Amino acid sequence: MQENLDKNIEKLFKETYPMLFCYAQKIVGYDDAEDVLEEVFLDICKRKDFIEIGDKINSFLFRAVYTRCINILHRRNSVHGYIKLIEEVHQRQLDMLEDDHNKIIIEKLENNELGYILKKKIEELPEKCRESFKMSYIYNMRNEDIADVLDVSIRTVESHIYHALKILRNELKQLKK
Numbered sequence: 001m002q003e004n005l006d007k008n009i010e011k012l013f014k015e016t017y018p019m020l021f022c023y024a025q026k027i028v029g030y031d032d033a034e035d036v037l038e039e040v041f042l043d044i045c046k047r048k049d050f051i052e053i054g055d056k057i058n059s060f061l062f063r064a065v066y067t068r069c070i071n072i073l074h075r076r077n078s079v080h081g082y083i084k085l086i087e088e089v090h091q092r093q094l095d096m097l098e099d100d101h102n103k104i105i106i107e108k109l110e111n112n113e114l115g116y117i118l119k120k121k122i123e124e125l126p127e128k129c130r131e132s133f134k135m136s137y138i139y140n141m142r143n144e145d146i147a148d149v150l151d152v153s154i155r156t157v158e159s160h161i162y163h164a165l166k167i168l169r170n171e172l173k174q175l176k177k
Contacts, residue, residue, distance in 0.1 A: 036069055128150070128152075130164065132164065
């Protein structure tokens with residue numbers, strides 16, 4: 001009896017495989033169609049004691065193939081949806097980093113340009129103002145030390161620095177406009 005059942009399953013396989021394969025292939029594609037049919041027929045072999053091979057077996061097989069194909073499509077959509085979500089998050093991170101990177105580059109360029117303009121304006125200051133300003137703000141010297149080096153009073157050094165700052169502030173205001 002068991003041998004007869006195995007022959008019936010083998011006969012069923014040979015008769016229905018081409019039809020079922022074409023059906024599954026239209027739904028899930030060539031590679032997955034083979035997997036679907038393999039699963040369906042393995043399931044039949046496992047349940048051969050409970051399955052009756054009769055008139056309605058073709059309907060059962062088509063339904064089993066259809067169900068497995070839908071499961072594969074569902075898994076694909078889940079995986080593709082997940083991948084799409086990860087790609088979207090990744091793209092947003094790149095966009096965010098790119099924006100930050102661009103801002104940093106723009107800030108550096110602006111700072112470099114501003115530094116260049118300030119250096120140029122400092123060099124255009126009157127000689128005593130320029131020397132006092134550089135010693136104070138670039139070389140971090142105290143006003144008393146600057147006065148000793150330039151052989152002038154502390155008040156004169158303060159006046160030169162005040163005058164230099166006033167000129168530079170006016171130049172910076174001109175740049176903002």
